[in-house]
Amino acid sequence: MIRLKKFSYWYPATEQHALDRITLDIPEGQFLGIVGANGAGKSTLCYALSGFVPHFYNGELEGELSFDNTPMAELDLGKLAGQVGLVFQNPFNQISGARFTVREEIAFGLENLGVPRAEMRDRIEEAMELVNIQELAERSPFSVSGGQQQRIAIASILAMQPRVLVLDEPTSQLDPDGTRDVFAALSKLVSTRKITVIIAEHKLEWLATFCDRVIALANGRLRAEGSPQDVLSSEQMLRLGVGRTQYSEAAARLLRSKQLPVTLEQAKKALQ
Numbered sequence: 001m002i003r004l005k006k007f008s009y010w011y012p013a014t015e016q017h018a019l020d021r022i023t024l025d026i027p028e029g030q031f032l033g034i035v036g037a038n039g040a041g042k043s044t045l046c047y048a049l050s051g052f053v054p055h056f057y058n059g060e061l062e063g064e065l066s067f068d069n070t071p072m073a074e075l076d077l078g079k080l081a082g083q084v085g086l087v088f089q090n091p092f093n094q095i096s097g098a099r100f101t102v103r104e105e106i107a108f109g110l111e112n113l114g115v116p117r118a119e120m121r122d123r124i125e126e127a128m129e130l131v132n133i134q135e136l137a138e139r140s141p142f143s144v145s146g147g148q149q150q151r152i153a154i155a156s157i158l159a160m161q162p163r164v165l166v167l168d169e170p171t172s173q174l175d176p177d178g179t180r181d182v183f184a185a186l187s188k189l190v191s192t193r194k195i196t197v198i199i200a201e202h203k204l205e206w207l208a209t210f211c212d213r214v215i216a217l218a219n220g221r222l223r224a225e226g227s228p229q230d231v232l233s234s235e236q237m238l239r240l241g242v243g244r245t246q247y248s249e250a251a252a253r254l255l256r257s258k259q260l261p262v263t264l265e266q267a268k269k270a271l272q
């Protein structure tokens with residue numbers, strides 16, 4: 001559905017590629033994880049996959065970037081907005097500032113899409129429920145914590161019911177409960193509505209649990225791709241600065257130890 005072929009991108013007035021000859025085909029209904037160290041190009045790839053590159057960010061492009069076989073650059077932005085939603089890395093950037101309450105904030109995007117009133121109400125309630133923020137409905141989006149803002153930003157995009165949901169580190173300010181809520185909501189949407197989810201995320205354990213496929217970036221290049229099992233367990237992830245899940249880390253430590261644990265106490269200690 002979204003296809004890149006040797007796609008490269010340079011931000012305005014920069015010499016260095018932000019994306020370097022990326023070839024990638026994302027089929028409908030896939031739950032795709034993007035990993036990479038800081039500056040690897042995760043956010044830039046999220047912008048490309050959601051049309052912000054080239055519609056919002058100028059700069060130089062090379063190669064192919066298409067959505068449903070139409071070059072992204074030829075797509076009408078208004079039409080694209082109903083199909084693809086992007087949750088920004090910093091939730092503060094997402095909040096319009098034009099509305100007084102969280103409920104109105106979520107309504108804002110739907111008004112722009114021209115969704116009828118009655119349907120809007122249902123969609124807003126459902127989106128708030130998915131990320132567990134019903135109790136914030138009448139609060140100001142600026143009077144809540146960073147983690148709550150992150151949930152509001154996600155709800156605003158979920159309410160728009162895009163076919164493709166691109167999320168750039170959507171759980172960076174969330175605690176483990178919040179992170180679980182978000183991944184549970186995403187996996188529910190993938191299984192019930194067959195939407196496509198693309199998520200840049202450092203919390204590898206969650207990607208390992210929920211993704212169909214993981215890609216790894218470094219210096220704007222695609223360096224690995226495959227099942228979460230194959231990609232995340234590979235030694236290469238250490239070299240790329242991606243790291244490993246805590247489970248892989250514990251297992252690796254065990255493999256390096258001189259003697260295997262034989263009691264429960266020893267096993268607990270060895271796996272800690």
Ligand SMILES: Nc1ncnc2c1ncn2[C@@H]1O[C@H](COP(=O)(O)OP(=O)(O)OP(=O)(O)O)[C@@H](O)[C@H]1O
Nearest residue numbers: 011012014018036037038039040041042043044045
């Ligand atoms: N607006 C911009 N103008 C110029 N260069 C940029 C801009 N945004 C990002 N870059 C550069 O593009 C490259 C990729 O950055 P990007 O933000 O996509 O990485 P990232 O993987 O999302 O990093 P992080 O983990 O810190 O969010 C980096 O070299 C960065 O300095």
Ligand SMILES: [Mg+2]
Nearest residue numbers: 042043044089
């Ligand atoms: Mg980023």
